[in-house]
Amino acid sequence: MAKVRESPVATCEKNFLLKALSNYTRLDGRAFDEFRNIKIQFGKDWGCCYVALGQTCALAQVSSEIQQPNSARPSEGIININVELNPMAAAHFEPGRQTDMSVQINRILEKCIKDSKAVDLESLCIKVNEKVWLFRVDVNILSHEGNIVDCASIAAIAALAHYRRPDVTSDGEEIIVHTYSQRDPVPTVLHHHPICVSYAVFNEGEVLLADPTLLEENVAEAHLNIGLNAYKELCTLHLGGSTTLNQHCVIQYTEKAAKRAAEVIDFIKKSLEEDTVKRDQDEVADFSSTLFSEIQEDTVNALIGTLNTWTTQENKWKKPKQLSNIEIVENDNSVIEVVGEKAAALVPRGKDESDVWICIDEDVDDDCILIES
């Protein structure tokens, strides 16, 4: 089979991106230190977790087996992390083949989760020197739109936290592995939840973009991957590429990443709790419902996006009237109007409160007449 090449980055794309950055805009309208939305969904099996970071998606599955321990560490279980880059994610990825990129991602994840001792390996020991649990975390990237590392790390840690291994008892000689129906499965003991936060470096550290998209990743000079847990403890620090970055910059962005990590870990824990509640109520979790809601949400957002795009230039035609998710937060003398996701407008409030809002119907009518005439 012929190899599919990665499509090259065109000069005009690169120039445009850099020009936009010099105007303090990103192509998807995010702020420089703004991250994409995370979506976490758990599957039917224990340890099955789907994470979407914007358009980038990953599916992690934890599996376990009993094995003889490493002779250097006879009383510790083993954990293997494996990131698979399929052609499903991007056409130029080859299945079952190690590339520089996959090795690097694997290594960063291993450093982040395994080397930081997030999982209590001693609790995975069944019999010293003879039998321990081996956990295997398989992360499949489903769609590659930049920043695989963050997405995979969130998926891996969430899957580990969600996973339950079968209970094991011993009657002196024999070791009995109980099925899930015989005995309640045992959750994994996690000391802390480390996740990766990535930045793309431009202009020798002048501009750092949080959570880079595919194009930003391709154009960037270097990538800064920071592995952190909720207690601001650094687990990984990886700077790939070639750039000059000063130490203050690294420290400053590690601080920022710590904030983000705490938020993400909170979100993971919340999702886990929600999943537990669902399982208690015997609701079968599957991905089909997510898929459907995702599509619908996208379409609605797209429509609003279109309308707003066309109204930014000339504000003749006002915003769509009935937005289901409009929320009005009262301030002292101004109103913050939330329009869709991550968009808000500060509208100053006049003295006569009843006449603050422009009557949209009239405006629309006026416009229609104008066009017709």
Add this chain to the structure above:
Amino acid sequence: MVINIGDVVYPGDTINNVESLRGVTLFGPGLHRSDKPNKLQITRAGILSFKTPNVYWVESLQKRYVPKKGDLVVGVVSKKAGDVLKVDICSSELASLSTLAFEGATKKQRPDLQVGDCVYARLLSAHREMEPELVCVDSYYKAGKLGPLSVDGFLTTVSLNLVNRLLNIENPLLRTLGKKYVYEIAVGMNGRVWINARSTKDILAIVTALQAAEHQSDKTILEICRKY
């Protein structure tokens, strides 16, 4: 089962009683000739479309581009080898573009194209076993709208379905956007769209509009456009 125009069809379905003009029926992507007379076999999932008097095709959602002779595409130069440029046109193989295939190009005077530059070109030949070949001139050796694209613009990728819809003469989206913004656009059949406008903000707005149009039906777009 009777299949009507506008129905969702699947591979393996057959259309009976095909319309023809003087015994001729034209059929496009997603259709295959059947052994039996007056019948067409469907080879792709999508919406069956028909244009009077005798043209049939299936509109499907495809992202991978398969080169076809005569298509206008936007490519990115990815290699330079002597007289020939290798151009990425999102197909399985790189296309070749001779530096002499530009208007007014001679051995001594050829266009200055670097790796990473964009070109708008026409496919001269496309076969399954052969490398696709591009040209930037028409049969009269005139460039017309073809040729290198400026490095000031922006390149974005949309689905092939959207490209077909945008190029439909009845689709008002590009014209409506033209009322608001001054812009230049090159829509390639391979899904690449090159856009240039006065400011970064304008380009971004147009890109967003195109991305939003991807999820909208033609009817919705028409309705929205009518308001401007």
